[in-house]
Amino acid sequence: MDVENCRHMLGDLSDYLDGEASAEICAEIEQHMDGCEDCRIVVDTLRKTVLLYRDLPPPPMPQGARRRLFQALDLEEYLAHDA
Amino acid sequence: MDSIYRNLRNRNASNHMSEPYDEAALIARIQAGDKAACAECIEIHSPAVYRLALRLMQNEAEAEDVMQETFLNAFKAIDSFEGRSGLGTWLYRIAHNAAMMRLRRPNPYTVSVEETLSPETQGIVPRQLFDWCCLPEEDFESDEVRTELEQAIGELPEALKAVFILRELEGLSTAETAEALGLSPGAVKVRLHRARLWLRERLTPYFAELAHEAQGI
Numbered sequence: 001m002d003v004e005n006c007r008h009m010l011g012d013l014s015d016y017l018d019g020e021a022s023a024e025i026c027a028e029i030e031q032h033m034d035g036c037e038d039c040r041i042v043v044d045t046l047r048k049t050v051l052l053y054r055d056l057p058p059p060p061m062p063q064g065a066r067r068r069l070f071q072a073l074d075l076e077e078y079l080a081h082d083a
Numbered sequence: 084m085d086s087i088y089r090n091l092r093n094r095n096a097s098n099h100m101s102e103p104y105d106e107a108a109l110i111a112r113i114q115a116g117d118k119a120a121c122a123e124c125i126e127i128h129s130p131a132v133y134r135l136a137l138r139l140m141q142n143e144a145e146a147e148d149v150m151q152e153t154f155l156n157a158f159k160a161i162d163s164f165e166g167r168s169g170l171g172t173w174l175y176r177i178a179h180n181a182a183m184m185r186l187r188r189p190n191p192y193t194v195s196v197e198e199t200l201s202p203e204t205q206g207i208v209p210r211q212l213f214d215w216c217c218l219p220e221e222d223f224e225s226d227e228v229r230t231e232l233e234q235a236i237g238e239l240p241e242a243l244k245a246v247f248i249l250r251e252l253e254g255l256s257t258a259e260t261a262e263a264l265g266l267s268p269g270a271v272k273v274r275l276h277r278a279r280l281w282l283r284e285r286l287t288p289y290f291a292e293l294a295h296e297a298q299g300i
Contacts, residue, residue: 007208014276041214042283045290048216049283052223053251056232061133065147069129070122072151073158078122 006032006039017047106170113161121158128171129154131253132178138248139182141237149185153178168262172255175263179245186241207280211287215294222293235285239278246271247278 009032015021016029033040070079104127112120129150136149156177164173222228239247249260250271257275261268 010209010280011276014272014279038209038212041212042209044214044216045287046279046283049286050251050279052228052232053282056229056252058130058134058252059137059233061130062143062147065133065150066125066129068147069125069151069154073121073125073154075118075122075125078119 006036006042009039010042013043013046016043017050107166110161110164110166110170113158114164121154124157124170125154128174131171132174135175135178135245135248135253136182138233138236138252139179139245140185145185149178149181152181156181168259172259172263175249175253175255176265179264207277207284209280209284211284211291213287213291213294215287215290218290218294218297222297231286231289235282238285239281243274243278243281246274247282250275251278 009029012021012025012029016026021029029043033043067076067079070076109120109123113124132153133146133150136153137143137146140146140149153174157174160177164170168176236244236247236252245264246260246266249255249263250257255263257268257271260266261271264271266274
């Protein structure tokens, strides 16, 4: 990777992936990727990284955590059914 | 180019803090000492507070402690809540501070949310250049991959972690994330970008190995 030529593009990559970069910046990045295989790989794998995290299931609360929280706050009388 | 985040808020809508309800009325009831309102607040916000706590602490028992501390502190301080941010954003802020106090023991008095970025988080230059996007989609959907993704979050440098969790995983806006963490919106954008680059670097060797295994190399 030619760090000097590619560094400028790297700074705009998140805006590009988020759809927040200007048309001019988008065109610049896409033109750069046409001639820079390393940067194309970085963009593709960065996009895939973001998508994998977007699809990551949220961790559930452990069994009994909700009940323990209500107990700690002295709110047990409002606890309907523990998950 | 379409934003890849267009549906993130919708994805989290079922359990996210932005679910529509009369927040002002709920806050007023909590401020008046209504315990049923406190219970409602917990029902609405505890899953998100727990997720943030777990991903910061990387330990279920500690995450539970942080969650309990968050609501205890929030209800104690509810009279000082001025409504400049949403209740959920305020709770995220309390939870983040509680987690940081624990993570930074035994020097809790050095806590600063607006910490400077360490050298390891500055100017991340991609060095891992294996293209693992070629892996079949089902290879990304295993429990092992999900565990690896969660583990990588846990290894993120501290200055980047909370921004990544709130902005990317919880779907907060840049402004909400900035409010929750006491950062400027510009700092949130920079840290999110660095977190993504850091995670890409961290995950590439793992996915490269998966690809090599699939190819029998």
